[in-house]
Amino acid sequence: DAGITQSPRHKVTETGTPVTLRCHQTENHRYMYWYRQDPGHGLRLIHYSYGVKDTDKGEVSDGYSVSRSKTEDFLLTLESATSSQTSVYFCAAGTGDTEKLFFGSGTQLSVL
Amino acid sequence: SQQGEEDPQALSIQEGENATMNCSYKTSINNLQWYRQNSGRGLVHLILIRSNEREKHSGRLRVTLDTSKKSSSLLITASRAADTASYFCATDAVQGAQKLVFGQGTRLTINP
Numbered sequence: 001d002a003g004i005t006q007s008p009r010h011k012v013t014e015t016g017t018p019v020t021l022r023c024h025q026t027e028n029h030r031y032m033y034w035y036r037q038d039p040g041h042g043l044r045l046i047h048y049s050y051g052v053k054d055t056d057k058g059e060v061s062d063g064y065s066v067s068r069s070k071t072e073d074f075l076l077t078l079e080s081a082t083s084s085q086t087s088v089y090f091c092a093a094g095t096g097d098t099e100k101l102f103f104g105s106g107t108q109l110s111v112l
Numbered sequence: 113s114q115q116g117e118e119d120p121q122a123l124s125i126q127e128g129e130n131a132t133m134n135c136s137y138k139t140s141i142n143n144l145q146w147y148r149q150n151s152g153r154g155l156v157h158l159i160l161i162r163s164n165e166r167e168k169h170s171g172r173l174r175v176t177l178d179t180s181k182k183s184s185s186l187l188i189t190a191s192r193a194a195d196t197a198s199y200f201c202a203t204d205a206v207q208g209a210q211k212l213v214f215g216q217g218t219r220l221t222i223n224p
Binding site for chain 1: 160
């Protein structure tokens with residue numbers, strides 16, 4: 001998907017464990033985003049980054065943290081996973097402010 | 113809260129017919145975008161229309177924007193089975209840019 005790679009593609013974990021999802025892009029996009037997709041809620045923004053080490057919160061940021069130490073990598077961390085964080089997580093990247101976004105294929109996360 | 117809301121939530125038509133989906137939003141925008149999501153995949157950008165544009169075409173896609181009514185429509189002409197997917201509108205806000213807000217989507221099914 002246009003140079004956006006998410007890993008892992010699927011993960012099952014237990015409540016209370018830390019989880020890190022990785023997004024890697026090859027197109028040198030400045031902006032990167034983490035969304036979660038749930039039935040009845042569409043896509044909701046968790047965190048986003050507007051440059052290396054520059055991040056900000058989205059609509060549903062509680063329980064999540066992010067880091068961006070290199071242009072190409074954007075990590076999403078669930079410090080202590082809860083069942084409510086079971087979801088499909090999408091990473092996206094773009095060149096300009098809210099211009100066209102390119103999405104990864106998603107990570108299906110199940111927290112038991 | 114969702115900025116964009118699609119209508120209908122689900123649409124089923126015969127191959128060859130036209131499909132129309134609508135999106136309403138709440139606040140002033142810079143641009144509005146439409147994305148497609150095939151089952152189990154990431155979102156793919158279809159078309160972007162800016163707030164000073166009223167209509168835009170791309171192949172079999174036609175998008176209209178009515179900023180006075182805060183609404184947009186996506187028309188897919190001569191539908192094909194491969195058009196079966198979920199379609200999302202996404203908007204930014206004039207203030208607080210850098211973030212796209214997605215609606216909940218319209219699930220389109222094209223019957224052969």
